[in-house]
Amino acid sequence: MTRRIALVIEYDGTGYAGFQRQADAPSIQEELENAIESLTMVRATVRGAGRTDAGVHALAQVGVFDTQSTLPTERVVAGLNHYLGEQIAVRAAYDVPLSFDPRRHAGARVYRYRLLEGGTPSPLRRGVTHRVVRRLDTGAMSLAAAGLVGEHDFRAFSGPQPAGKSFVRRMTRATVSRYGDEVIVELEANAFLPQQVRRTAGALVDVGLGRLTVSAFEQMIESGAQGAAETVLPARGLTLQEVRYAGFPPENDATTTHDETHETGSP
Numbered sequence: 001m002t003r004r005i006a007l008v009i010e011y012d013g014t015g016y017a018g019f020q021r022q023a024d025a026p027s028i029q030e031e032l033e034n035a036i037e038s039l040t041m042v043r044a045t046v047r048g049a050g051r052t053d054a055g056v057h058a059l060a061q062v063g064v065f066d067t068q069s070t071l072p073t074e075r076v077v078a079g080l081n082h083y084l085g086e087q088i089a090v091r092a093a094y095d096v097p098l099s100f101d102p103r104r105h106a107g108a109r110v111y112r113y114r115l116l117e118g119g120t121p122s123p124l125r126r127g128v129t130h131r132v133v134r135r136l137d138t139g140a141m142s143l144a145a146a147g148l149v150g151e152h153d154f155r156a157f158s159g160p161q162p163a164g165k166s167f168v169r170r171m172t173r174a175t176v177s178r179y180g181d182e183v184i185v186e187l188e189a190n191a192f193l194p195q196q197v198r199r200t201a202g203a204l205v206d207v208g209l210g211r212l213t214v215s216a217f218e219q220m221i222e223s224g225a226q227g228a229a230e231t232v233l234p235a236r237g238l239t240l241q242e243v244r245y246a247g248f249p250p251e252n253d254a255t256t257t258h259d260e261t262h263e264t265g266s267p
Contacts, residue, residue, distance in 0.1 A: 001068065002066050002067070002098065003067060003068070003069075003098075004065070004066050004095070004096050004097065004100060005073065005076060005093055005095060006062060006063070006064045006093070006094045006100060006248070007032070007062070007063050007064070007080075007092070007093055008061070008062055008090070008092040008093075008249075009028070009061045009062070009063055009088065009090055010058060010059055010060065011028050011057060011061065011087055011088040011089070012057055012087040012127070013028070013054070013055050013056045013058070013235065014087070014236065015087070016031075016087075018052055018053050018054045018055075019048050019050065019052045020048075020051045021033070028052075028058075028061075028088060029046050029048065031088055032046045032065075032084070033045065033046050033065075034083070035079075035080045035083035036065055036067070039069075039076070039079040039083060040071070042068070044065040044067055045065060046063045047063060047101075047102060047103065048061055048062065048063040048102060048103070049061060049062040049063070049102040049103050049106050049243040050103070050109060050192075050240060052240055055235030055236055056235045056238045056239070057128065057236075057238065057239040058239060058240040059240065059241050059242070060241065060242045060243065061240055062102045062106075062243045062245075064101075064102050066098070073094065074093075076090070077093045080093075094248070094249050096250065105246075105248070106190075106191075106243050107190065107244050107246055108172060108189065108243075108244040109188070109242070109244070110186065110240075110242040111186070111192065111197045112184060112238070112239050113130070113186075113197060113198070113233065113237050113239075114129040114130070114182055114237050114239070115131075115132050115136065115182060115183040115205065115237065116130065116132065116181060117131075117133075117135055117136060117181050117182070117183060118181055126236075128236060128237065128239070129182065129236070129237050130233050130236065130237035132183075132205060132208075136183050136208030137207070137208045137210065138177070138178050138183055138208065140207050140210075140214055141176040141204045141207050141208045143214045144203075144214045144217040144218070145174040145176050145185070147214075147217065147218045147221055148171045148221065149171050149174055150170070150171060151169070151170045151171075152168070152169070153168050154196060154221070155193075155226040156220045156223050156228040156229055157193065157196045157199040157200045157221075157228075157229045158193035158194060158196055158199070158227065159193070159195035159196075159199070159227065159232070160194060161226075167193060167226075169189050169192065169193065170190045171187065171189045172188050172189060172190075173188035174187050174200075176204065176208075185197075185201045186241070187200065198232050198237075198238060199229040199230075199231065199232055199233075201233050201237070202229060202230075202231030203217060203220065203231065205231070205233070206231065
């Protein structure tokens with residue numbers, strides 16, 4: 001009997017060409033599928049909630065695969081983590097209905113961009129932050145970010161998009177917070193455009209440095225000029241924090257490796 005298993009996956013995207021399988025470069029999807037084959041002896045396709053770009057990290061990406069294996073979910077978690085390398089870990093596994101689609105059924109996605117302030121580099125955080133030498137005006141950044149909330153045509157913050165695709169997305173939360181020497185930009189929306197978070201964070205940094213006024217940022221949102229937010233911050237500072245669903249994870253049917261699997265936490 002075929003069953004569908006949903007995985008909650010954490011990964012360090014450094015050195016990977018993104019989540020989606022690539023013909024000539026390593027991907028998170030490929031590593032997961034290789035681990036599943038090693039565990040079950042059958043090749044399976046993993047489908048994720050989102051296609052994170054090259055170098056982007058994830059705390060709680062969600063992916064599914066179909067299998068006829070009868071292994072309990074706790075064995076799936078342990079077995080996959082045995083075969084996966086140090087940069088990828090399965091944090092939880094759930095039996096879900098065969099109709100469950102991690103991309104189409106996602107109600108919201110939460111992304112976090114970490115900015116490190118100061119002239120001194122941090123070797124330990126180099127791979128997960130983008131350094132800004134000058135102090136950022138987080139008050140101005142917060143005012144600008146507030147204008148992102150709601151349903152907008154976000155083409156000003158989009159990279160290349162196939163012809164005919166909509167640029168309209170619904171942003172439910174956009175915050176800027178300071179934690180010590182880090183400034184955190186966190187965005188929650190029903191879906192995101194290519195490069196949207198990194199371009200948005202780049203424009204907010206310009207606001208924080210006084211290069212762009214709050215008014216000019218708001219005008220950019222309404223401009224309808226694709227790619228008007230020209231600065232694309234490096235992928236290393238970006239993490240997919242969470243994917244939210246109605247009715248997932250299913251209660252009393254899971255094996256997790258961390259109690260905080262679905263908490264966003266603080267840096």
